[in-house]
Amino acid sequence: MKIGLSPSLVRNSLSGHAWLGLLTGFLMYLICVSGSLVVFAPQLKRWEQPAATEFESLSPAAAERAYRELLENSPDVSGDILMMLPREQLPRASLVSRAGVWALNEDGSRGGAVASPWTNLMVGLHDALHLPSNIGLVVVSAVGALLCGLIVSGFLAHPRIFRDAFNFRLGGSRHLEQADIHNRLSVWGAPFHLVIAVTGAWFGMATLMYTLFGNSFFDGDREVAIQAIHGRAPELEQQVAPVDVKRALEQMRTIAPDARPIYFNIEGANSPRQYLLLGAQHDDRLIYVEQYRFDQQGNYLGNVGYTDGEPGQRAIFSTYRLHFGHFGGLPVMVLYGIFGLALAVVSVSGINIWLARRRKRDAINLLWSGLVWGTPLAVAVSAATTVLTGTAAVSGFWMPLLCAAGLARWLGDEERSKAWLQGLTAVALAALALAHMAVHKTAAFAGVPLAVNTVALLSAVLFLWLARRSGSRQSRDCRAGLALHR
């Protein structure tokens, strides 16, 4: 199958594709690598605090107890009081309010602090590239939008993309090899890439778009624009009293017996307008949750309408699970992790093609090799540092990455720096798993923490193999280079 495209369109599309790819390539790579990890954020949070209490569900009485205890200690607490309930991938409960954040025990009493600094570091990289969030979110969204442009230009730039859809030539010339990797991964991954691009762009653009909607349709009121899509908050005027959390939660068994409550939020706590908003997951839907509202006496006020309301509401509330693969359990998460890494490979191979086509080698080749292979190293080093120190700093990721680029420049050979960085990543990953086991002792040897440590050790073996392969390739290239020189 060959698409009938004029040669000039193909040529121009290829040049546009290259320009957009160069503009976004490295940022996209960072976003994809961190995104593939963030897919497993629930598991990583469990790994970071392996000794935290885990349980299947929190009873309404226990939830009521945790809430009452908060009110006793901080009677004037205002804003939102969010209680995350145990769910399949993260069977832990926590309480988040302006007065503090606590893990909860099964009986509703307070446990220790909630801390997942490294997972948050990766989330920060994925969401906003560690930039101030108002800038970073927009930059990441722009990369998502430009990915849409790359998908369109990619198809228009390759008239043989379907005919060659199953060809995969490894070895030979570097240009052809990288082109095959790039094209095979991107043509078949295109539906996934488009979904990720559109939903990803939405996260950062939503704020700007709501402002535009507010200015255009709702007399400059952004909040009303949000309500037009997400539903209006109930208009309540009550004599302030503690919310009957227990009664509200108990009613869920009759209101939506098949739905699984995963959180509730007391909105406008301690104000006459306070109400309880309960989020419950529906297994047959892509929406993050349906939200059920209760007044402070625990009377049911109705659902927001994500399950049975307007299609637009359903679509917009499906973006989160669709973007992160949080539907269909662990198999879909693993698939999303692989697909995300594949998009990272697409980003890198695109730039590799551009480098190969230049027919010259300079510091850009070296720095690129350092940044690409320095990223997994920086991920592993930042994780190991966090495990050992208990805190995660942005510099813990960026310093190793810059050092890796510097090392590659100093070594002066791409294959050699690749081998070095892959070897160092293997060491860092092994050190990470061992450090986790040493710090958390028996808690590191069961369930999800054990699985994460095993994956880290297996990844270390993989990187060691890659390092050996790159090393032998470098020796071969050296010999071939000498032969050519002679």
Place this chain on the structure above:
Amino acid sequence: MALLPAVILSAAGLLCLYGSWRKQPLFRPWGAWGGWVLLFASGWAWSLAAASVELGIVYALLAPTACAWLLVLHNRQTRSRRASAVAEGRISLPALPVVARHLLLFLGTVPLAGAAAAYGSTALATFLPWQLGNALVLAMLVMPVVWGAGAYWLCADPKPLRPTLGLATLLAFGALVLNL
């Protein structure tokens, strides 16, 4: 059990495309369209397997990707690496006009195309005979695609003035419709 027919349909669809695009005689007359039909039909089977139409559609989109990559991997040809003589050089700074051209392209592909997409998609969505909330959601989801397409047009058109004017017109039209 409902999972099996869905997997079989996705895999069979892919195999038909594989046979047709690899020019295997058995698949030549009907392989391509047969493959697409089977892949579309797999959406129905996945919906039954997941007991949900929306989840079924997503699975039907994800499954062929995974199957195709397995076929691509199966079909790989490994050849010995060819070391090509590449000239070593120093980084050469581009001339000022080249930098200016890239800067203008950046301004066109990022702020101009982004603003045009936001205003244009919102304005066009309001012409739909839908409830306002639904139209606004469509605008939000279409906006990145319009932005990406605009950015591509700007980079690919040999006459950059054409897409610049096109995007500026879309922005002006959107602003006019939304502020009238």
